[in-house]
Amino acid sequence: MRITTPAPNANFIITAAAEWPSIPFTTDGSGAHTWNWEIKWGTFRKSGVASTPANTWDASDVVTNFGGTLTVRVTASNQTATVTVTIKGTNPNSADVTSFLATKPNSDGFDKIIQHETHCRHFNASGEPIKSFDNGYGMCQLTSPVPSYEQVWNWKMNVEGGLSLFASKRQTATTYLSQSSRTFTADQLRYETVCRWNGGSYHEWDGAKWVRHSNILCDSQTGNIGWDMTDSENTGKTEAQLHARDKGSYSSPPDANAHWKYSGVCYADSVLG
Numbered sequence: 001m002r003i004t005t006p007a008p009n010a011n012f013i014i015t016a017a018a019e020w021p022s023i024p025f026t027t028d029g030s031g032a033h034t035w036n037w038e039i040k041w042g043t044f045r046k047s048g049v050a051s052t053p054a055n056t057w058d059a060s061d062v063v064t065n066f067g068g069t070l071t072v073r074v075t076a077s078n079q080t081a082t083v084t085v086t087i088k089g090t091n092p093n094s095a096d097v098t099s100f101l102a103t104k105p106n107s108d109g110f111d112k113i114i115q116h117e118t119h120c121r122h123f124n125a126s127g128e129p130i131k132s133f134d135n136g137y138g139m140c141q142l143t144s145p146v147p148s149y150e151q152v153w154n155w156k157m158n159v160e161g162g163l164s165l166f167a168s169k170r171q172t173a174t175t176y177l178s179q180s181s182r183t184f185t186a187d188q189l190r191y192e193t194v195c196r197w198n199g200g201s202y203h204e205w206d207g208a209k210w211v212r213h214s215n216i217l218c219d220s221q222t223g224n225i226g227w228d229m230t231d232s233e234n235t236g237k238t239e240a241q242l243h244a245r246d247k248g249s250y251s252s253p254p255d256a257n258a259h260w261k262y263s264g265v266c267y268a269d270s271v272l273g
Contacts (some may be wrong), residue, residue, distance in 0.1 A: 001027055001028060001074075001077070001079035001080070001081050002027060002028050002030040002081055003026070003027050003072070003074060003081045003082070003083045004026050004028050005024060005025065005026045006023070006024070006025065006083065006085050007083075008083050008085070008216075009084065009086065010085045010086070010126075011057065011085070011086050011087075011088055011223060012085060012086070012087050012088070013082065013087075013088055013127070014067060014087065014088065014089045014090055014153075015090055016091060016092045016093070016096060017092070017096070018091045018092075018117065018154050018155055018156045018166070019085075020060055020063065020064040021060065021078065022058055022060050023058060023059040023060050023063065023070070023085070023087075024056065024057070024058045024059075024084075024179075024229065025056065025057045025058070025059060025072055025074070026055055026056050027074055027076065027081060028055070029053045029055050029074075029075055029076040029077060029079060030055060030076070030077070031053075031054075031055075031077055032051065032052070032053055032054075032055075032076065033051060033052050033054065033055055033057065033074055033075070033076040034050075034051050034074065034075045034076070035049065035050045035051070035052070035057050035059075035072055035073075035074050036048075036072070036073045036074070036075070036175070037049070037050065037059060037062060037063075037070065037071070037072045037073075037088070038047050038070070038071050039063050039066045039067075039068055039069065039070045039071075040068050040069055040238060041066075041067060041068025041069065041128070041129075041153070042068075042122070042131075043068035043150075044068070044149040044152060044166055045149075046062075046065075046066055046149060046164050047061075048062055051063065051143055055076065055090070056175055057074075059072065063087060065149070065153060065154045065157065066087070066148040066149055067087040067111070067129075067150070068086070068087060068128075068153075069084060069085075069086055069129070069155040070085050070087055071083075071084045072084075072085075073243060076199055084258070088123070088126070088127025088128065088154075089122065089123040089127050089128070089129070089153065089157065090123065090127070090248070091120075091121050091122055091123050091155075092155060094115070094121070094122070095121045097111065097114060097155075098111055098121040100156060100159060100221075101159065101264055104160070104166060106163070106166075106170070107163055107166075109190055109193075109194070109272075110162065110163060110166055110252045112179070112194075112271050112272065113140070113162070113166070113194065113197060113271060114139055114140060114159070114162070116223060116270065116271045117136075117139070117140060117141045118130055118138075118139050118140075118141065120139065121139065122138050122139040122155035122158060123155075129152050129153060133253075134253070137151070137152045137158070138151070138152055138153075138155060138157060139158050139162070140158050140159060140162030140165075140272065141231075142161050142162060142165070143159060147161055165197075166193070166197065167197070169197050170189070170191050170193045170197040171191035172187055172196055173193040173195075173196055174201065175208060176201060177192055177203065178191060178205075182205065182210070184203075184210055188202075188210050190205060190213075190272065191268045191272060192268075194266040194267065194268040194272055195264035195265055195267060196264060197264070198224055198262070198263075198264040198267035198268070199263075199264040199265070199267075200263070200264040200265070201213070202264065202265050202266070203266050212265065213265050214267065215228055215230050216228065216229070216263055216265045217227050217229050217234070217239060217240045217242070217244070218239075218241050218263065218265070218266035218270070219239065219246075219260070219266070220239065220259060221243060221247075221249065222266070222268050222270075223266070223267060223271075224262050224266050224267035224270065225250065225260055225261070225262060225263065225265055225266060225267060226260065226261065226266040227242050227246075227259065227260050227261070228259075228261065231259050233259040234259055242260070246258070246259070246260045
């Protein structure tokens with residue numbers, strides 16, 4: 001028995017609207033068929049079994065929201081055949097992403113984060129989800145909590161996961177800024193929330209009002225790198241001097257001897273201006 005369609009290593013393409021294609025399988029066998037399938041990409045995988053009364057089956061239903069390498073082993077009349085195909089993605093454009101965000105509550109400002117993180121791209125040139133060195137996946141660079149397989153491959157589910165995380169950051173920011181019955185502006189909440197998307201607090205209390213952390217100097221040539229100016233190795237130096245000293249080590253996370261750091265303050269300044 002042979003699998004007559006699809007051809008080995010065929011590519012199936014997810015549309016920019018996050019719609020999965022039909023993936024029909026056909027054999028030259030007869031009678032009832034059992035289709036064992038597994039789809040995997042990186043550390044993500046799903047598998048299952050489907051049964052049909054004849055020699056055709058469409059895998060679309062079982063693999064929707066997943067991508068990568070799909071392997072199908074079919075059995076009929078004590079004969080088996082196997083084929084492997086690939087599912088790849090297509091990037092939406094910025095307008096598609098903006099329109100999708102407009103349908104979601106409390107999404108104001110989140111487009112700036114997406115634009116900053118990936119320029120609204122979800123897939124790389126090979127049609128696979130973007131993955132950062134620290135295992136941030138997709139358009140929103142979801143890292144912690146680890147995204148689901150679906151959130152990694154479906155850009156709309158990735159954005160929804162990002163919005164859920166953004167909401168939790170906003171709640172944490174609200175709690176922080178309202179401690180001791182202190183007041184804050186909508187703009188301060190925006191900066192505090194975006195800062196916490198990257199890590200840490202943006203503001204400190206100066207005794208009368210919330211102000212940006214005064215000890216952080218940002219490298220304006222990067223998106224989220226800065227220096228603690230209370231560090232004696234940094235004190236008295238200009239941004240240009242510090243950049244010249246440290247730029248060669250930016251390609252890897254800072255080690256124990258580094259005097260620069262990833263800074264949520266600098267991230268918020270870069271994203272929001």
